[in-house]
Amino acid sequence: MAYTKRLDGRKFDELRPIKAEIGIIPNADGSAMFAFGETVAIAAVYGPKPLHPQHMQDPEKGIIRCNYNMLPFSVTERAKPGPSRRSKEISMITENALSGVVDLKRFPGTVIDIEIMILQANASTRCAGINAAAMALAHAGVVMREMVSSVSIGKIDDKIATDITKDEEDYEEGEGATDIPFTITSNSEAITHLQLDGKIQTERLREAYDAALKASKKILDYQTRALKGEKIDENK
Amino acid sequence: MTETKERRRLVIPGEIIASGEDYLPGDFTRKEGKNIIAQRYGLLEGDRVIKIIPVSGVYEPRRGNTVIGRVSDITFNGWIVEIGGPYGAFLSLMECPRFINKNDIAEFANIGDVFSAKIFSVKRNSIDLTLKSRGLGKLEGGRIIKINPHKVPRVIGKEGSMINLIKNETQTEINVGQNGYIWIKGDLAGEEKAEKAIELVAKEANSEGLTEKIEKFLGAKIKKINPEEVEQEEGEE
Amino acid sequence: MDIPNINKNRIAEILEKGKRLDGRKLLDYRDIDIETNISINAEGTARVRIGKTEVIAGVKMDVQEPYTDHPDEGTLITGMEFSPICGSRYESGPPKIDAIEVARVVDRGIRESKFIDFKKLCIKEGEKVWSVLIDIYAINDDGNVLDASALASVAALRVARMPEYDEKTEKVKFGEFTKDSIPLTENIPFTMTFHKIKGNLFADPNRDEEDTSEGRVTLAITKPKKEYIINAMQKGDVALISIDELEQIVKESEKLYDKIFPEIDKKIEKLTKK
Numbered sequence: 001m002a003y004t005k006r007l008d009g010r011k012f013d014e015l016r017p018i019k020a021e022i023g024i025i026p027n028a029d030g031s032a033m034f035a036f037g038e039t040v041a042i043a044a045v046y047g048p049k050p051l052h053p054q055h056m057q058d059p060e061k062g063i064i065r066c067n068y069n070m071l072p073f074s075v076t077e078r079a080k081p082g083p084s085r086r087s088k089e090i091s092m093i094t095e096n097a098l099s100g101v102v103d104l105k106r107f108p109g110t111v112i113d114i115e116i117m118i119l120q121a122n123a124s125t126r127c128a129g130i131n132a133a134a135m136a137l138a139h140a141g142v143v144m145r146e147m148v149s150s151v152s153i154g155k156i157d158d159k160i161a162t163d164i165t166k167d168e169e170d171y172e173e174g175e176g177a178t179d180i181p182f183t184i185t186s187n188s189e190a191i192t193h194l195q196l197d198g199k200i201q202t203e204r205l206r207e208a209y210d211a212a213l214k215a216s217k218k219i220l221d222y223q224t225r226a227l228k229g230e231k232i233d234e235n236k
Numbered sequence: 237m238t239e240t241k242e243r244r245r246l247v248i249p250g251e252i253i254a255s256g257e258d259y260l261p262g263d264f265t266r267k268e269g270k271n272i273i274a275q276r277y278g279l280l281e282g283d284r285v286i287k288i289i290p291v292s293g294v295y296e297p298r299r300g301n302t303v304i305g306r307v308s309d310i311t312f313n314g315w316i317v318e319i320g321g322p323y324g325a326f327l328s329l330m331e332c333p334r335f336i337n338k339n340d341i342a343e344f345a346n347i348g349d350v351f352s353a354k355i356f357s358v359k360r361n362s363i364d365l366t367l368k369s370r371g372l373g374k375l376e377g378g379r380i381i382k383i384n385p386h387k388v389p390r391v392i393g394k395e396g397s398m399i400n401l402i403k404n405e406t407q408t409e410i411n412v413g414q415n416g417y418i419w420i421k422g423d424l425a426g427e428e429k430a431e432k433a434i435e436l437v438a439k440e441a442n443s444e445g446l447t448e449k450i451e452k453f454l455g456a457k458i459k460k461i462n463p464e465e466v467e468q469e470e471g472e473e
Numbered sequence: 474m475d476i477p478n479i480n481k482n483r484i485a486e487i488l489e490k491g492k493r494l495d496g497r498k499l500l501d502y503r504d505i506d507i508e509t510n511i512s513i514n515a516e517g518t519a520r521v522r523i524g525k526t527e528v529i530a531g532v533k534m535d536v537q538e539p540y541t542d543h544p545d546e547g548t549l550i551t552g553m554e555f556s557p558i559c560g561s562r563y564e565s566g567p568p569k570i571d572a573i574e575v576a577r578v579v580d581r582g583i584r585e586s587k588f589i590d591f592k593k594l595c596i597k598e599g600e601k602v603w604s605v606l607i608d609i610y611a612i613n614d615d616g617n618v619l620d621a622s623a624l625a626s627v628a629a630l631r632v633a634r635m636p637e638y639d640e641k642t643e644k645v646k647f648g649e650f651t652k653d654s655i656p657l658t659e660n661i662p663f664t665m666t667f668h669k670i671k672g673n674l675f676a677d678p679n680r681d682e683e684d685t686s687e688g689r690v691t692l693a694i695t696k697p698k699k700e701y702i703i704n705a706m707q708k709g710d711v712a713l714i715s716i717d718e719l720e721q722i723v724k725e726s727e728k729l730y731d732k733i734f735p736e737i738d739k740k741i742e743k744l745t746k747k
Contacts, residue, residue: 025612026613069556072552074512078535110322145273224251377482428496
């Protein structure tokens, strides 16, 4: 049976209910929470500040250092505390997703530390984390050319779907599920993060990007409203 | 996408804040074609030269700033001083107002002690401090509080009017660092009141009638320059 | 910036006068806020705020072999992390001794009070028992993370629901919850930490006060009938505590328990019914 109706009834280009808020961690220089439905991420930014040890400092620019962490109880089967290969990879792709838009030449030899915690997980955790981190960076007064917005595009069977859930990721009929998380810049519409796992015909990649671009505009709107002081909770 | 900009509105990085040939890009903005684009979270400001006034973020050191710092380490020729922000700072023995022997460094100031100092040099990663100016030196007694460094101008006020109001009404000495650290010294009650007043100014920095609010909070007697009232007052006395 | 010496002096001075810099009395706690079920995949979760300090605790359960010396009892493992998210003084990496101490002290209070009925967690003696896993994370550190951690752990345990267990395959059906609570007793531990500076005792320090503190004693108290029982204690830091000071702390803990705990108990009880 082809995937004609989404498992949770959403339209194919529809996001899950969004939650977004800034300033949730008083000690941080900037902080934010972003949620796609049941996937909830919080992020805190500390910096720019001196990078120690000194030999790690780059005399030409600062660096962004990200630590992505899923809480053990955020998933159905408890995840052992501590970094895993997966969380280290996600930390790195998050650094790369954000470094491209931040003016790192402004404070050479410094570090901006970004801590991301996933409080609750139902797929798209890295995207929720990147959205929260981008908001936290802006909130922290970091100089950025533009914002970035991140979303998981899926190809479920032969349909392109926006913001896929875990159930959709596990879909096995027809062509199965392909997960394509994108992070796209707000103005230049360029890609700062892209991954794919599954199976997609080359001609369809553009379609996936178009879906991601459309969703990124909607996400940017939520990020903008939250930064301007709104406490967004579409679950209410 | 906006053609015109409203004064003092909060904007975010990437936002197009003005569009047209006449506008010029000021602080924290860039020009792309006809558009002026924000590059930092903050308040929109300006008529022709559009700039962003930061409301958040760490202290960014500038030459000539007076800052308050805490000694975090002692070297053979001076003190390493934390002033917040992207870089650490250094105060050399040579920049003290009086001669200090290399063996007396810790006696003059030890780890955890605080200075009011001036930044006289900002090189790539290093900030150099000096105590050789009026009003600078080691701070004894009192307490240090921290506010958002971007609210410092409001806390000081036009020609010091706000901070002087607070000092007078609480009978405290106050030294405001551009880095957001503020030293307050008086009796315990005065210090507490001054701290609360400063935090109120920082919190309400952008609202109207702030001076009146602070005067009210401090319980200040507002002297009106009105001949009738002056006569009445004199009559009551 | 680490706390300046002059601030430490002011904190000590004002304590001598029986007051705190934020206007509280010596044994006043800041406002305590408790939310539960903040993470739906967990068996139970709670977020506790004491003033600006925020801690989240989550309970997960699994089935495993019992310890050989307690073949008919379930097990409890408690972990805690001071992630760099909660303050710039923390570095990423495995838990350091400060986090290890919080985890162990919280665990002791829960274990020794017999708050969890471990015997009821036995599925098959000698072979299969339920294991309770508590993970605690500090989200914002403004002092007294220990007390917040203990409170969050107890709240999470109280609202937790046991997962489904398939007796045939002898496996937990993660993600499927029963309506059953974890078997708990009425011995609910309440953990309080007392600090001292120059002989002046105070409770619930904020970050600056904790940095100035010379020594602390943590107690976990239960009051199952009319008697106050101490189930766990920990003296922290290097200061010397006299027996008189210790007895004073114990007396104050009884008063504080009576003052604060009943309301907190009621709040959590209401949350268990949701």
